[in-house]
Amino acid sequence: MEAKSLSIHLTDCCNSSCIFCVVNSHKNSTECVDKKVIEKFLRDNRKLGYEAVNIHGGEPTVCKELPLLLDKIKEYGYKFVSLQTNARLMSDIEYAKTLIGKGIKKYVISLHGDTDGLHDSITLSPDSFKQTVQGIKNLKKLKDVNTKLMTNTVACKQNYKSLTKIARKAIDIGIEHINLSAVHTKNRALYNFNSVVPRYTVIKPYIIEMVEYVVANNVPISLEGFPYCALPGCEDYIVKRDLCKIKLLFHSILMTDYRDYMDQEQKKQHEKCQKCVYADICGGVYEEYQDRFGWDEFSPIVRC
């Protein structure tokens, strides 16, 4: 049976200001999606067989209501909860304890550099690296074996030469799964396109080096948002487009199938993709990337 997951965009607010932020997050208010709208979304979809919830933003931990929302999710009987976060507020051990008691099974933590200088220059937030690393350490200390810590690194012009070092840092502090994402070329990433978005051909050797390092350390790795033909040899680690049916609550807008939204609005295949063996599971290439760089980098993979 197909996995069905809910996705809740809790807020546009964030305590960081990443240079490639796909939602144009801001620091100016503490608005969150209306509690009643979220509760109805959770109640209605539990009856329809949804069993997992992913919470993201912005930065969900800046919402004071997050602990109460997690209680509600538990009350409705959802079996799996994941949280996308920069973990900065978890550097406060008391806040980390509060969240650990709420049943989150996976933390997906943004880590974009291996040093203060690199990470903070991407988040545009002094001390964010120190806080994120301390947050990870606190969660590691408090969590049980069923709770997984994963990092997400966005491969951009600023950090692609440091990808292996970032993975090493993550593994050293106890991360159990590493995800690398392509820049999603919307909002601030689009505004900063020339300064943040690297060509896939340029970053390919650095990604391969990172994958080899992580695999050699027996840590799972996934690559998200990349077309298969951009990373030959890494196909086994690329996230397939149809892993899960996702229903998304974005502000008060409901998207019943996030995959369709991505196919129609965000990423596109080329007509030459029809010949490719990965056509059914490849999401294609972000539209704005195609507009700027064209299709010369991408060729269908054909089995003889």
Ligand code: SF4
């Ligand atoms: S040729 Fe098209 S379908 Fe095949 S991997 Fe590349 S982008 Fe994906």
